[in-house]
Amino acid sequence: MNTSKNKTPVASWFDYDYFEEERKAIKALTVILRTAGCQWRKCTMCGFWQESADVTQADILDQLERSLRNSPEEDIILKIFTSGSFLDEREISSETRKEIAERVRKVGRIRKFIVETRPEFVSAERIEDLKGVENLELAIGLETADDFIRSKYIKKGFSFDDYRKAAEIRWRCDGKNVSSAQTAVCIRKECNRRRY
Ligand code: SF4
Numbered sequence: 001m002n003t004s005k006n007k008t009p010v011a012s013w014f015d016y017d018y019f020e021e022e023r024k025a026i027k028a029l030t031v032i033l034r035t036a037g038c039q040w041r042k043c044t045m046c047g048f049w050q051e052s053a054d055v056t057q058a059d060i061l062d063q064l065e066r067s068l069r070n071s072p073e074e075d076i077i078l079k080i081f082t083s084g085s086f087l088d089e090r091e092i093s094s095e096t097r098k099e100i101a102e103r104v105r106k107v108g109r110i111r112k113f114i115v116e117t118r119p120e121f122v123s124a125e126r127i128e129d130l131k132g133v134e135n136l137e138l139a140i141g142l143e144t145a146d147d148f149i150r151s152k153y154i155k156k157g158f159s160f161d162d163y164r165k166a167a168e169i170r171w172r173c174d175g176k177n178v179s180s181a182q183t184a185v186c187i188r189k190e191c192n193r194r195r196y
Contacts, residue, residue: 006059009163010034010083012067017077019112025078028077031067033060035091038084040100042155048083057096068107078104079139083161087121087138093112097129104133114139114153119158119166127173138170 010032017028022169037052077140082091092100104110112135119140130136142163143154150156 004032006053006055007062007066008034009063009067014072020075021112026077027072027073028079029067029071030079030081031102032062033065033080033082033092035060035082037082037091038118039088039159040084040092042157044153044155051083057093059102060092060096061099064103068126071107071109073109075109075111077112077114078110078189081116081139085117085121085124086115087117087123089121089170094126094129097126101130103132111135112137115194116141119162122166122169124169124173138166140166 003054007032012031013031014027014029014178016023017183019026032051034051034055036055037049038046041049077088080086086092086097104113110133113130113133114137115130117167118138122138122140127136127138140163141156142150143156144150147159151159
């Protein structure tokens, strides 16, 4: 086991992103955490899981600490990606998610928190782990609205309906009681952004 590698994120960098809630661009810190990696590993365009390692949950928290060390004294968007799914217990445990949420709240300047996940891991309980972070956004890689292309050529392993259900769970956690028809309209509108 390479201990120093396990305590280092795959990558982290600053750039600017659009902070939709206040309609302006602000600094964004993107962190790719090194975890056990995606369990699916079948998408034809993806080799992210090759960055996976036999890390502990403590290693993951160290990686985040290291990435936040140089964060500026101004409002930022924090995007945390793993080489898989942030809501997958096999990568990030519930306890670790809660600790990350607490760290994000304590920093105070993190105005938006974006994490990426496959839809099958989205549940009210896992979203609850991140309670209190400002403007939580889930990014789900739908890739295409066409089930045939996603299944046959991308081999993504989930349907548009799985994606829609995950989006509905997310919205209900914010107290929004939306119908399937409303969800479909919003998904069409937001499809290119891939975030919920
Ligand atoms: S689910 Fe995501 S991380 Fe996993 S293989 Fe597909 S694109 Fe890559």
